Amino acid sequence: MVSTGSSSSVVTSEAASAQVDIVVGLTSCNHASTVDAMTAALHDGVVRHFADASSRFVLADCGSSDDTVARVRASLGGVAEVVEVASTPTTTDLLELPYHRIPGKARVLRGILTAAKSLGARACIVLDAGIDTVTPEWLQWLTGPVLAHDFDLVAPFYRRHPYEGALTKGIVYPTFRALYGVRLRQPAAGEFACSSRLLDRFLDEDLWDRDGSQVGIDLWLASAAVSGDFRIGEASLGVRNHHAHADETVDLGTTVTQVVGALFADLENRVERWQRVRGSVSVQQFGDSAGGAAHQSVSIDPERLIESYRLGYQELRDIWTSVLPPRSILDLRHLMDKPASSFRLDDGLWARIIYDFALGYRLRVLAREHILRSLVPLYLAWLASFIIEVRDRGDDAVEQRLERLCAAFEAQKPYLISKWRWPERLRT
Amino acid sequence: MVEEIRRALGLAGTRIVDAIANFLPGLLAFLLILIAALIVAAIVRYAVLRALNGLNFDRRAELFGAPLAEWTPSGSASKLVASAAYWAILLTGLLLGLTTLDAALPTQFATSVLQYVPHLVAALAILLLGAIIARFLARAVLIEAVNMGIQSARLLSLAVKWMVLIVAAAMALDHISIGRTAMLLAFGIVFGGIVLATALAVGLGAKDAVSRALERQMRQPSDEDKLDHV
Numbered sequence: 069m070v071s072t073g074s075s076s077s078v079v080t081s082e083a084a085s086a087q088v089d090i091v092v093g094l095t096s097c098n099h100a101s102t103v104d105a106m107t108a109a110l111h112d113g114v115v116r117h118f119a120d121a122s123s124r125f126v127l128a129d130c131g132s133s134d135d136t137v138a139r140v141r142a143s144l145g146g147v148a149e150v151v152e153v154a155s156t157p158t159t160t161d162l163l164e165l166p167y168h169r170i171p172g173k174a175r176v177l178r179g180i181l182t183a184a185k186s187l188g189a190r191a192c193i194v195l196d197a198g199i200d201t202v203t204p205e206w207l208q209w210l211t212g213p214v215l216a217h218d219f220d221l222v223a224p225f226y227r228r229h230p231y232e233g234a235l236t237k238g239i240v241y242p243t244f245r246a247l248y249g250v251r252l253r254q255p256a257a258g259e260f261a262c263s264s265r266l267l268d269r270f271l272d273e274d275l276w277d278r279d280g281s282q283v284g285i286d287l288w289l290a291s292a293a294v295s296g297d298f299r300i301g302e303a304s305l306g307v308r309n310h311h312a313h314a315d316e317t318v319d320l321g322t323t324v325t326q327v328v329g330a331l332f333a334d335l336e337n338r339v340e341r342w343q344r345v346r347g348s349v350s351v352q353q354f355g356d357s358a359g360g361a362a363h364q365s366v367s368i369d370p371e372r373l374i375e376s377y378r379l380g381y382q383e384l385r386d387i388w389t390s391v392l393p394p395r396s397i398l399d400l401r402h403l404m405d406k407p408a409s410s411f412r413l414d415d416g417l418w419a420r421i422i423y424d425f426a427l428g429y430r431l432r433v434l435a436r437e438h439i440l441r442s443l444v445p446l447y448l449a450w451l452a453s454f455i456i457e458v459r460d461r462g463d464d465a466v467e468q469r470l471e472r473l474c475a476a477f478e479a480q481k482p483y484l485i486s487k488w489r490w491p492e493r494l495r496t
Numbered sequence: 497m498v499e500e501i502r503r504a505l506g507l508a509g510t511r512i513v514d515a516i517a518n519f520l521p522g523l524l525a526f527l528l529i530l531i532a533a534l535i536v537a538a539i540v541r542y543a544v545l546r547a548l549n550g551l552n553f554d555r556r557a558e559l560f561g562a563p564l565a566e567w568t569p570s571g572s573a574s575k576l577v578a579s580a581a582y583w584a585i586l587l588t589g590l591l592l593g594l595t596t597l598d599a600a601l602p603t604q605f606a607t608s609v610l611q612y613v614p615h616l617v618a619a620l621a622i623l624l625l626g627a628i629i630a631r632f633l634a635r636a637v638l639i640e641a642v643n644m645g646i647q648s649a650r651l652l653s654l655a656v657k658w659m660v661l662i663v664a665a666a667m668a669l670d671h672i673s674i675g676r677t678a679m680l681l682a683f684g685i686v687f688g689g690i691v692l693a694t695a696l697a698v699g700l701g702a703k704d705a706v707s708r709a710l711e712r713q714m715r716q717p718s719d720e721d722k723l724d725h726v
Contacts, residue, residue, distance in 0.1 A: 094687065167726050228724075235725040256726060308722075321643045323725050367722060376645060383642045383649050435632065441639045 077085055083209060087188040089121035090114065090211055093128060093180035095258070096197035097170050100134040102311045103197045110195070113207030114148070126183045128153045128176035130161075136197065139242040151187075153179030167281045167323045168258050169198065169310075182266055190327075191215050193261040201309040208302040209355035210261035218473040220266040220298035222354065223252050223290060224259050226308040229366045230458050230466045234451050235327055237470055240287070240476035247342035248294045251350045252302060252475075256327060257291040266298050270459070275337075284330025291334050295341045304355035309364075324447060325440040332429040332440075334349075343485055348478060371408050373452035378404055380445020387442045391428035395418060403449065415425045415476030421446055422477075423484040431491055519597070526593040533589020541582035548574035612672070619668040626664020630657045662686070 070347040092110055096103060107125070114123045125148050127140050137152070144150050153176065161171035170176065177194065184192035191214040193207065206332075226233075236254055244255045262270065275281055275288045294300060318326075335342065381404050389397060399417050406412070427440050458466045548554075557573040634657035641649030660715040666683040668678055698706055 232724050233726060235724070240726075319527045319643075320725060321640065325725055366723060376643075379645065379647065379649070380642050383638060387639070434635070438635055438639055441643060 069298050074128070087122075088120060088124045089190045089215065090123040091126055091180070091184035091189040091192045092123060092207070093126045093177075093184065093192060093194040094140070094141075094197045095138045095173060095176050095180070095194065096132060096136050097130040098132045099197040099210065099311065100132070100139050100180045102200045102272055103136050104143050106195070106197055106201060106202045109202045109204050110207055111144065111148055112403040113204035115429070117206050117208040117213070123151050124151060124187055124189075126151045126153060126180050126468075128155065128180045130176055131156045131171050132168055135465055141360055142196075147166065149185050153183055153233050155179060159359070160203070161282055164322065165267050165318055167318050167326050168196070168286065169282075169318075171197070173281055174285040174339065176274075177285055178271070178276050181271055185264070185267055185271060190263070190264055190336075191261055191480075192264075192267055194259060196258045198263070198311045199259075199308055200311050201307050203306070205301075205356070206434075207377070210259070210304060213301045213303070213352075213354050214261050214263050217301075218263070218299060219301040219352075220263040222261040222301045222303050223254065224257050224308070225253050225302045225304045225353075225355070225357075225383070226429050227304070227306055227357075227463075228308075229364060230457055230461075230463070231366045231368055231451075234454065235324065235447070238418070238447065238450050238454060238473070239328060240331055241470070242474045243335075243422060243426075244287075244291070244294075245348050245474050246477040246481050247338075247345065248291060249345040249348045249350075250294040250300055251348050252290060252294065252300065256293075256330075258286050260289070261303075262293070264271055264300075266293055266296075269293075269296055269298075277418050278333075278337075280326075280330055280333055283326040283335060286331050287327075288334055291338060295338055301352045301354055303473075304353065304357040306356065321441045324444050328338050328425075328443060329429075329436065329440050332426045333432040335426055336430055339488070346481075348474070353357060368455060370411070370452040370455045371469050373448040373455070374411055376450035377445045377452065380448075384442050384445060387438065390425050390433045391439060391442075392421060396424065400446075400449075408456065411449075411453055411456055414472050416480060418450050419477045419480040423480060427487050427491065428486065430488070449454060499514070503566045522597045525596040529589055529593040529596065533586055533593070535590070537585035540585055541578045544581050545574055545578040548577060553577070615672045619671045622668045623664055626660055630660035632666070633657070633660060659690075711725060 089101075092114070094103075094110075099106075110125070114121075125144055127136050127137065127150055129152070131154075137154075140150065155172050155175045157171035165171065166173065180194055181192065189213050193211050195202065195206075200334070210222050210224065213222045233254070236256060240256055241253055245251050270289055270292060273288075273292050273294065274452075275285070278288075281288070372411055381400060385397065385400075388400070392400075396417060399414070403411070403413065425439060428434070429436055432440070456467070458469055553574045555713055588610075589650055595603045595607040597603070634653045637656045638649055638653035641652050646652065662683070668677055669679045
């Protein structure tokens with residue numbers, strides 16, 4: 069076992085001298101209850117699918133107070149070599165829990181990628197140690213395309229209940245796809261596999277120390293990959309179930325602020341790229357799209373969401389007026405009177421709302437935190453509309469519905485470009 | 497006798513003429529200073545207005561959260577700042593002019609007012625800062641309360657806004673020593689009264705509502721809170 073002590077970016081010379089094919093990186097933070105099963109599954113995956121390849125595990129722990137690190141050492145000791153890149157969360161990290169529950173994630177991720185580079189890895193896979201549904205096949209589906217088919221990035225696609233991941237479905241994926249022209253359905257997922265070429269690019273990017281990197285790093289790495297000349301794939305991994313402690317719940321306002329804020333910040337930093345992109349292309353699929361355990365059932369009452377929207381319209385209309393043009397405010401006014409049965413938020417209107425909020429964020433028409441948090445009632449209105457449309461329908465119908473939504477975001481992209489170039493049109 | 501009266505009147509007339517002769521140069525200087533101040537003030541107002549318009553100050557002030565535009569009928573923060581500069585120069589000119597009149601009372605008044613100006617500026621800065629903080633906090637509370645589903649979100653937001661404004665006003669008045677003791681007493685009574693009234697209202701009138709709110713807090717999170725949105 070090789071340890072790098074408390075540094076997150078240094079690997080010992082002994083480790084660096086040994087070249088390996090695969091680096092399996094684990095990000096952990098108090099995941100003692102899941103890490104045994106995960107390491108067992110991953111080791112099994114290496115033995116079963118990559119028996120001829122040399123591999124190394126890299127554990128990047130964010131200051132766990134339980135025995136996560138000891139358990140990894142115990143479970144992999146004797147069967148695999150482990151490099152540890154430990155990182156103690158800073159006070160800033162601890163002040164606000166990120167939605168992915170790994171404080172200081174950018175630092176530990178950078179530690180894993182640096183270790184992988186030092187080890188000369190041909191492929192590097194990164195997984196969150198809190199997931200308790202990992203199977204040996206995940207390793208094959210994520211890493212296989214990189215090693216066998218020269219893909220540079222393989223992002224995961226998880227089967228989810230239609231209502232789950234609504235922020236990704238309703239905002240992140242459609243915007244990401246419209247902007248960068250790549251149909252990566254879960255671009256903010258914390259897991260991925262990358263080639264050595266992309267790994268070098270990731271480490272060269274200047275996004276690691278940017279404001280908000282500890283929260284938005286997953287999304288930013290995905291956008292860095294699709295912005296370059298890299299081969300992108302997507303692996304269907306089945307269900308992702310994350311073990312989260314009860315006291316680690318992040319409220320919706322904070323989640324929206326973190327995720328959408330990371331998306332908007334990325335938009336600002338890659339203007340020259342996304343303004344040139346038209347349309348979108350699909351990515352090659354790997355894995356088993358139909359396999360895995362069934363996703364958990366979720367019940368949610370759209371009436372409550374609509375009530376939240378109505379309260380938001382009554383009280384936050386003045387704030388929205390700073391961001392949205394009068395036409396959108398009028399459309400939202402009409403939505404107020406709609407009963408639940410006919411409550412529908414038009415896709416084009418929703419796309420324009422997101423684009424206008426991105427512009428408001430860029431121009432700082434209000435404090436950025438206020439802009440992002442005031443989006444919550446609008447997001448709940450979209451979620452209510454989405455639930456009413458897709459409830460009791462199958463996965464295919466949901467996919468088709470999302471496809472229509474993404475098409476609307478792509479169709480409205482000229483609206484964003486126009487306003488981005490001529491910001492004085494923000495309120496027209 | 498008549499000769500004495502005539503001499504006394506002559507002397508009085510001479511004194512008056514002397515006094516007028518002594519006063520006239522001062523008056524002339526006063527008028528000159530006033531006219532110069534008027535011209536400088538007008539030029540400064542024009543220049544400040546042009547510069548602020550060029551800097552898009554109205555929008556920047558809005559973004560910064562400085563609610564200047566709300567305090568002027570024209571709705572323009574630039575015009576407010578330009579007018580403030582105009583009147584400040586005019587007032588300074590007037591006070592300087594008063595000192596040239598060589599009269600004890602106006603000179604003392606001008607000196608004391610000029611000594612007071614830094615305190616006045618500091619008090620205005622406190623008020624402006626208070627207004628900015630009040631506006632920011634009121635908006636933050638409004639958004640957060642709406643996201644928490646609180647029906648009286650606007651009321652909460654207004655309460656926070658006025659609380660901060662009252663504190664800022666009390667601090668500003670204390671700084672310029674206007675009714676210091678009375679202000680402190682009034683502030684203490686009003687603030688303490690608000691806290692006591694709220695405590696009584698919550699404890700007696702709204703205890704059911706509070707217990708329901710606490711129950712909601714203790715309960716499991718709602719379905720949408722439990723949902724994994726990312």
